[in-house]
Amino acid sequence: MSRSMPPLKLFATLVVFWILLNGSVAPGTLAVGLVVAGAIVLLFPVSLSVVSGHRLTPEALVASLAYVGYFLKELVKANVRMAALVLNPRLPIDPAIVKVRTRLTDPVARLLLANSITLTPGTLTVEISEGWLYVHWVVAPTTDPEAATRAIVAGFERYLEVMYA
Amino acid sequence: MSGLLDVIGGILLIGGTAFLAFGGLGLLRMPDTYTRIQAGTKATTLGTLLTLLGIAFLQPAWALKLLLIMLFLMFTNPLSSQVLARAAHRAGIAPAPQTRADKLAEDEEGAA
Amino acid sequence: MLDAFLITAASLIGLALTFAMARFLRGPRAVDRVVAFDALTIVSLSAIVLAGLVTGRAIYLDVALVYALLSFLGVIVAARYLEGGEE
Numbered sequence: 001m002s003r004s005m006p007p008l009k010l011f012a013t014l015v016v017f018w019i020l021l022n023g024s025v026a027p028g029t030l031a032v033g034l035v036v037a038g039a040i041v042l043l044f045p046v047s048l049s050v051v052s053g054h055r056l057t058p059e060a061l062v063a064s065l066a067y068v069g070y071f072l073k074e075l076v077k078a079n080v081r082m083a084a085l086v087l088n089p090r091l092p093i094d095p096a097i098v099k100v101r102t103r104l105t106d107p108v109a110r111l112l113l114a115n116s117i118t119l120t121p122g123t124l125t126v127e128i129s130e131g132w133l134y135v136h137w138v139v140a141p142t143t144d145p146e147a148a149t150r151a152i153v154a155g156f157e158r159y160l161e162v163m164y165a
Numbered sequence: 166m167s168g169l170l171d172v173i174g175g176i177l178l179i180g181g182t183a184f185l186a187f188g189g190l191g192l193l194r195m196p197d198t199y200t201r202i203q204a205g206t207k208a209t210t211l212g213t214l215l216t217l218l219g220i221a222f223l224q225p226a227w228a229l230k231l232l233l234i235m236l237f238l239m240f241t242n243p244l245s246s247q248v249l250a251r252a253a254h255r256a257g258i259a260p261a262p263q264t265r266a267d268k269l270a271e272d273e274e275g276a277a
Numbered sequence: 278m279l280d281a282f283l284i285t286a287a288s289l290i291g292l293a294l295t296f297a298m299a300r301f302l303r304g305p306r307a308v309d310r311v312v313a314f315d316a317l318t319i320v321s322l323s324a325i326v327l328a329g330l331v332t333g334r335a336i337y338l339d340v341a342l343v344y345a346l347l348s349f350l351g352v353i354v355a356a357r358y359l360e361g362g363e364e
Binding site: 017020021075076079082083085086087091093094095096097098099114115116118119122124125126127129134136138140143145 | 184187190191194195196197199200202203204207208210211229230232233239240242243244246247250251254260261263264265266267268269270272
Binding site for chain 3: 183202205210237246252255
């Protein structure tokens with residue numbers, strides 16, 4: 001049943017992007033957007049987008065909002081830390097490439113996880129291999145996979161698990 | 166009223182561009198490719214987001230399109246960082262000597 | 278007041294571009310140059326939008342959007358190429 005949803009979702013995503021791009025909902029603009037979005041959905045029925053595997057339950061939507069909030073908080077916090085690091089004359093870095101595990105199986109959820117890890121500075125996803133992510137860490141307090149997983153992955157995974165089946 | 170928006174926008178603008186400058190500084194100071202990617206191409210993400218947000222306050226009519234650019238950047242920026250880091254590692258570029266561990270290199274050796 | 282904000286912001290952007298350009302010139306490896314190039318394009322994205330704000334022309338937003346798209350593709354292609362190994 002979840003297989004029948006993607007085309008509609010893709011269509012909706014494309015239309016929203018079209019409206020954002022044009023910054024208007026004038027009838028002519030909207031009509032062109034609907035036609036083009038429809039054509040794309042017909043031509044490329046199989047495609048991945050952010051919403052592909054996203055559940056449409058209330059819990060999933062709440063988790064999405066919470067995820068965005070948590071993400072923005074982490075983004076700001078980590079950037080301030082990175083700025084302090086760069087401005088420190090001694091440049092107190094302690095880097096390591098660590099290995100962390102993810103329980104997520106949905107490809108889009110994994111992509112979001114990898115992106116979130118990368119966008120919160122201090123950590124950078126270098127390679128993904130099956131359930132493992134290799135993450136470069138500027139100031140690594142640990143190189144133990146379990147402890148690193150708790151520190152890097154757990155915060156984001158908590159929400160992504162609810163959002164994607 | 167527009168005076169207040171201008172002040173908020175101006176402060177965001179300066180905060181954002183300051184992060185851009187920090188990112189550039191990090192790019193220059195960091196010892197190896199991986200730490201440069203960390204400091205350089207990512208501090209600039211928040212920097213750009215804040216800058217564009219500030220401009221949205223100064224020019225509210227542009228807010229929608231600025232939001233679109235911000236969304237786009239939030240997806241592509243980490244992706245290009247990741248792809249670059251992976252390319253560096255696959256090309257065999259070793260991390261700086263003070264790097265404590267490289268689990269990826271260890272696992273690759275184990276597999277080979 | 279607003280002018281002071283804009284001049285400060287423009288100076289900070291100039292500083293960021295100078296740093297990134299220094300890294301671009303210094304390298305030492307091709308990957309470092311691509312990283313610096315990536316940073317240069319991200320920073321100039323802000324510069325383009327700021328220029329649009331100063332001149333009051335919304336067309337700069339479309340320029341910035343297309344620019345962001347192209348630079349992203351450029352970096353991906355460059356990274357793919359570098360993956361084959363260098364030196």
